[in-house]
Amino acid sequence: MVSITFIQHNGDEMTIDAEEGRSLMENAIAKGVDGIDADCGGGCACGTCHVFISEAYMDKLSAQDELEDAMLSMRPDREANSRLSCQVQVTEALDGMVVNVPEYQM
Incomplete structure (x- = not known):
């Protein structure tokens, strides 16, 4: 399993054991x-x-492919490190990764 920590906008953290091969x-x-x-x-x-x-x-x-880029371009809170989590495949190389969740989804 791959350990990934999600940090909410309010600072709450949740670390999960993510399965490789899934998004x-x-x-x-x-x-x-x-x-x-x-x-x-x-x-x-x-x-x-x-x-x-x-x-x-x-x-x-x-x-990022063109479709993901287009989807992200509609977000006013897009940053250089923005990604759609459905397009990120979990691999062993991501073990220990920290992911911040925006204040709200549009």
């Missing part, structure tokens, strides 16, 4: 992480699974 969103939903709405169920069609990835792990992720 970050799927793992968060399965473990009951608050703030990951995932209205489209992981189809990269809504942007409600937006997260901020810790800078130290950005180079360990696959590149």
